[in-house]
Amino acid sequence: MSVALAERSRQADAPGPTPIPDGLIDALDTLQRPIVIGHVRPDADCFGSMFAAARSWPGKGRKVAHVALRAGSINRRLQFLFDWAAAPTATADDFQRADGFIVVDTAKHSRCNVDAALGEQWAGDRPIINIDHHASNTCFGRFDWIDAHAGSAAELVYRLIRAAGRPIDDVVASLLYAGIHSDTLGFSLPTTTASALEAAGDLVRCGARVAEIGERLCRSQSQAEFNLNRLIYGNTRVVADDRIAYSTANHDEITRTGCSAADVDDQVTIPRSIDSIKVAVLFTEGAPGKTRLNLRGERGVNVLDIALSLGGGGHRESAGAILDVGIDEAVKRVIPIITAALDAPVPKS
Amino acid sequence: MSVALAERSRQADAPGPTPIPDGLIDALDTLQRPIVIGHVRPDADCFGSMFAAARSWPGKGRKVAHVALRAGSINRRLQFLFDWAAAPTATADDFQRADGFIVVDTAKHSRCNVDAALGEQWAGDRPIINIDHHASNTCFGRFDWIDAHAGSAAELVYRLIRAAGRPIDDVVASLLYAGIHSDTLGFSLPTTTASALEAAGDLVRCGARVAEIGERLCRSQSQAEFNLNRLIYGNTRVVADDRIAYSTANHDEITRTGCSAADVDDQVTIPRSIDSIKVAVLFTEGAPGKTRLNLRGERGVNVLDIALSLGGGGHRESAGAILDVGIDEAVKRVIPIITAALDAPVPKS
16 A cells, blocks of 8 residues: 555656545544654754644544654754644653554654654554655655645645644644745745645634744844854855855854854855855864865756765755864865866756 | 725724725726836835836836836845836836826835926826825825735735736736735735735746745845845844844944945844844944934834934834934943833833
8 A cells, every 4th residue: 555655646747736645534533542753853844744733633532642752852943833732742652552653744764753762663563654745755654645846744734634624723823834934935945836825824814823933933043043143154255256155163163152063054044145156165063073064056056966076965956065174174175176166167968 | 085095995903904995996997108106215015016016007008117216226136126027217208298106015105216306296186096005104196095904015916906807927926926025024924914825826826936036035145235244243242131132333344345324224133133132223324423223122122212212213113213423322322221211110001
């Protein structure tokens, strides 16, 4: 059954959204003691879709299903979503007693945010229901619904809830709005579809707390996060005839802001925001002598090849690598490589 | 007629959107040589709604109506909207020949972005059709449609176009999407309504260029703008037991970034983004010895009284003033006033 559903549901080239596979809603409805699972380092879409699913398919005699969250999984900035959801965190006993698992926004079994102490076989022969929007999903569930056309997993959970005729209260609406809004960068990415906007409109009618979500996700940061951004701004340099912008944060500097390596996330958007550039790089030394590179290519510049040549990986326009050197050495090594790549003749296609 | 329409259309306390007044679409349809007008210092919503109206009601024998734009009105960042619209700029002769004016997003007659050489009476006895979403609109038109429930003027123009049964091509869709997206801060402000999101969904189906708009409005800035942001970040201070965050840019510093006073816009969002604070202030010395204050209050803190006491004005949570002193003197004078206001006992209601 898994394979057939997977084949039906992975229509990455199909023109429109992938329909909900037959039997999926029944499978959700029959779970008595489900646990809802997302990916490691959960973001707003992961939390939004997890917690909305946990409230919509709570199992028997509960208001909210248990959710799997390893210790330290809740980013300070996203704590409010957890508070709104009021979902209990699953213990090892809850895992024992569970009769199925709802996994959202998670491309691989090994990325599930499940305590390592439970082992690789935490599901055993119990069903995994796998709901995701990553084209790279490995279809590890007994039921897999993978729609790579959706900008967010929260949009998929929204569609499921509507198709199942389940109610959407203001909490579920808020959780789903946060997920859809966040994964489309405020409806500004190429993944922004009409159906995502229409879903969001429906969620506003259901009471989604737009202003509070906007405030917490888009317009506030801790002093430590502010200090880190200030540092990245201050250290930004534009080189190679305005074609490369890069910034740096060495280990001492990161520590002094009050942040740790875990807080380095998407700050490459700071050098990336300069409109003349073709490549943006952020060099961060999370641990002494270990420098992480975040690369972004603009206007079709392929940074994946650069990342691969440095032992890293990623996508064509968004890639990364880790070098076993300090930050100054990393800059000295990498900037000439990028410059050479920009100077190289473009291969004829 | 103006008064009756104004009364009907200004239902600020009404629960839902204000309907399009009878006769408004007929009035638009009968214009043969209209000129479309917005407000001074036009923003993305102003341009989006102006240019979409100019393409939808072009008058007789044209594809796009003339638009009124005083010299220097086009902010570099928004130039692409003007390029997409391909709207001719109205000359004094065009004003002479016009048989009516469509004014969008403009609260007062005196704020119309019309060349001063044309005088106050540029409309004479010709009709002004006034379409706006500011509750403070003075209803200066022969036809006034003021809907303070709408988060953007572009949403009103969208509703007009749909009600009139006019086509929406990808250019009109893109212009309107830019306006709606921008004035709701990416659908994150309290003004974000379900109908705004549904309109945006419809516009995506009509071909709105979401990714390009997102890129140009949200994710790119000139090196000068980047330098200004870096300066504001670098100069941010948190004082008064973490309750006030302020930043400064004196005249020399602004000049050195490559920006001018006109580029100082919403940078108070930088100190404002620190989540512990109650008041954020930006001090900018656009001309030597003239310091502009931008004030923001958080969590219900009223900054309007502070602005009024300094000879300024604005709204409860967003206000400003201009002081005839340099920046150091302004900081020395204003921070104690704000601190005292925060320390004052809250009056019982």
